[in-house]
Amino acid sequence: MFNLQRLLVERIESRILVGTVAFLLIMVLVGWIAINEGGRMKAFEEQYTARSIERGAVLFMNNCSTCHGEDGRGLAGIAPGLNSPYLFGHDFFAEINAEVATLTAERDAEGTTDARKAEIDARLAELETERTNLTTSLQTAVAAGYDPAKGTRLDSVGWSSTLYNYVYTTLIHGRPNSGSYWPRAMPAWSQTAGAALRNDQLGDLTTFIMNWDKGDAWTVEDANAVRQYPRYPVDAALAAPGADTIGVSTDIDTIMTELANFTGDSNNGQSLYNGALGCAGCHTAGVVAPATAGTWTRAQTERLTDPALAGYTAEQYLAESITHPNDYVAPGFQPGIMPQNFADRITYQDLADLIAFLATQQ
Ligand code: HEC
Numbered sequence: 199m200f201n202l203q204r205l206l207v208e209r210i211e212s213r214i215l216v217g218t219v220a221f222l223l224i225m226v227l228v229g230w231i232a233i234n235e236g237g238r239m240k241a242f243e244e245q246y247t248a249r250s251i252e253r254g255a256v257l258f259m260n261n262c263s264t265c266h267g268e269d270g271r272g273l274a275g276i277a278p279g280l281n282s283p284y285l286f287g288h289d290f291f292a293e294i295n296a297e298v299a300t301l302t303a304e305r306d307a308e309g310t311t312d313a314r315k316a317e318i319d320a321r322l323a324e325l326e327t328e329r330t331n332l333t334t335s336l337q338t339a340v341a342a343g344y345d346p347a348k349g350t351r352l353d354s355v356g357w358s359s360t361l362y363n364y365v366y367t368t369l370i371h372g373r374p375n376s377g378s379y380w381p382r383a384m385p386a387w388s389q390t391a392g393a394a395l396r397n398d399q400l401g402d403l404t405t406f407i408m409n410w411d412k413g414d415a416w417t418v419e420d421a422n423a424v425r426q427y428p429r430y431p432v433d434a435a436l437a438a439p440g441a442d443t444i445g446v447s448t449d450i451d452t453i454m455t456e457l458a459n460f461t462g463d464s465n466n467g468q469s470l471y472n473g474a475l476g477c478a479g480c481h482t483a484g485v486v487a488p489a490t491a492g493t494w495t496r497a498q499t500e501r502l503t504d505p506a507l508a509g510y511t512a513e514q515y516l517a518e519s520i521t522h523p524n525d526y527v528a529p530g531f532q533p534g535i536m537p538q539n540f541a542d543r544i545t546y547q548d549l550a551d552l553i554a555f556l557a558t559q560q
């Protein structure tokens with residue numbers, strides 16, 4: 199008679215077979231779970247982001263809309279739009295600019311034939327027409343303060359880290375100096391700065407703002423819908439702050455924004471360094487403090503390769519070293535030796551001059 203038990207379990211070949219099949223089944227099951235785990239994690243993350251956006255939306259309505267508008271497109275004369283292609287780095291003129299640059303280089307290169315030059319000139323003329331048409335279509339934005347020559351917001355303020363960090367840092371510290379070119383300054387919001395919101399709430403707000411990004415899909419209509427574009431302290435009608443005010447911001451972000459308005463004079467920087475500010479006293483010999491010689495090269499080849507300074511430019515590193523010496527302590531040296539109060543003793547012009555002088559130390 200046919201005996202299943204005998205066939206499957208008692209014969210050694212059968213036992214091996216059952217074992218192998220069972221093993222394979224378990225592997226398939228484990229694999230299935232592993233594959234779906236990714237999906238579940240993603241769904242979880244999406245839910246998490248969605249909740250963060252929702253919480254951010256409520257916070258925005260309650261705290262920000264009075265200055266930045268309920269739709270985030272800014273309010274004329276009050277505060278710049280955040281729901282704006284300009285903040286998100288969409289440069290409507292980038293394609294035209296890139297083609298003009300390539301063609302101009304080709305035109306000026308040796309060996310370009312006259313026939314090709316004529317072709318290039320014809321195309322350059324076309325591109326200029328495109329530029330004029332595009333500028334005309336952006337007139338409403340231009341009237342609200344948009345300046346095509348300024349590229350993108352982050353470029354214009356020299357910010358080299360991410361937009362997320364830019365927004366988040368702005369929320370933490372505010373822009374204490376912006377009251378000099380806006381009716382009311384952008385306030386600081388973080389509890390760490392003595393204000394009302396927790397850092398996780400600032401995270402929610404930042405996630406909410408980042409969700410306005412349209413990537414490559416920003417349109418001219420979006421640009422024209424923005425009611426107010428950023429102002430720059432250097433604008434003729436607005437007083438340039440800090441040119442002769444002693445003391446710079448304590449916030450490195452604000453410092454970099456303001457510094458963009460000053461051109462450093464390395465000779466003046468050198469005399470401040472050797473004279474009035476007494477930097478040379480510690481820095482010349484390279485014993486108590488890193489040597490003056492090579493400061494710029496060191497910043498670029500050694501400091502900026504340190505992960506702790508990821509995203510920094512050399513200027514930003516030097517500005518921070520001078521105004522917040524303890525934030526990053528040069529390896530091999532002691533914290534707390536360099537005076538911590540230069541930020542209160544110098545003007546933005548002094549800082550720009552010092553950086554210009556240190557930039558010559560290559
Ligand atoms: C009292 C008015 C006011 C309020 C309230 C306000 N802001 Fe601002 N905000 C400003 C001004 C003015 C600026 C421009 C500062 C500058 O030009 O440096 C600004 C700048 C910003 C920027 C940087 C924009 C850029 O292009 O550089 C962000 C991001 C921002 N605000 C977010 C917020 C958020 C989020 C809130 C609510 C928690 C908020 N603001 C509340 C006035 C305000």
Ligand code: HEC
Nearest residue numbers: 475476477480486487488519523526527528531532535536
């Ligand atoms: C009393 C001594 C002292 C004085 C005065 C001083 N520094 Fe320093 N400085 C230091 C020390 C110590 C360090 C290294 C520790 C650190 O990074 O904070 C340093 C670091 C630096 C760095 C970073 C250098 C590197 O290689 O990464 C810069 C830039 C700098 N100082 C600029 C200045 C300038 C500009 C002045 C004058 C406005 C000045 N220091 C005045 C002691 C001094």
